[in-house]
Amino acid sequence: MLQIRPIERRDNAAIERIVRECLIEFGGNREGLAWADDSLHDLYTYYNSAENRAYWIVEADRQVLGGCGIAAFDEAQGICELQKMYLSSSIRGQGVAAQLLDQALAFAKQHYRKCYLETLLTMEAASRFYTKHGFNRMDGPLAGSEHYACDAWYIRDLHN
Incomplete structure (x- = not known):
């Protein structure tokens, strides 16, 4: 049975492996992306x-x-960022991503006005998913982005 829960210290190695596997799958294993995040x-x-x-x-x-995850992107503007949303290929397409996103956005609404995200155009299913769930495509990144290699950006108002 699938469960969504807060991260625990014991999860570090497993979630890093999944993030790296997904990035390799979609050509994101390079500088300027989550791949290089400390x-x-x-x-x-x-x-x-x-x-x-x-x-x-x-x-x-x-x-x-x-x-x-959710973390601040521009606290002064009330903008958070949806970060490192990756699923093992074995559970994609089963509705788990929507449940995970709902959890993250419920938390985000308590702290922020808008949610921003950056991704890659090669992650076509992810782009469709974000659009379906109320994110609007942007022409470029918000100022302050550290992931200079991303080529798709989205934002969503959390209180509409």
Whole structure:
């Protein structure tokens, strides 16, 4: 049975492996993307170091199958970022991503006005998913983006 729960320290290696596998699958294993993020080795500490950050794990039978996080992007403007939303290929297309997104956005609404995300055009299913769930495509990144290799950007108002 699938479960969505907050990240625990023991999840670090498994979720890093899933993120890296997904990035390799879609050509994202390079600088300028999540691949090179310092926090990728210890998502537990990163997402538990501030009240307005969180990360959720999808697991079945104690096996980590994916996850996603929320963290501040531009606190002054009330904008957070949906981060590191990756699922193992074995559970894609089963509605788990929608459940995970709902969890993340419910948290985001408590702290922010808008949710931003960056991705790759090669992740076509993800782009369709984000559009279906109320994210609007942008022409370019928001100022302050560290992922200069991303080529698709989305934003969503959290209170409409």
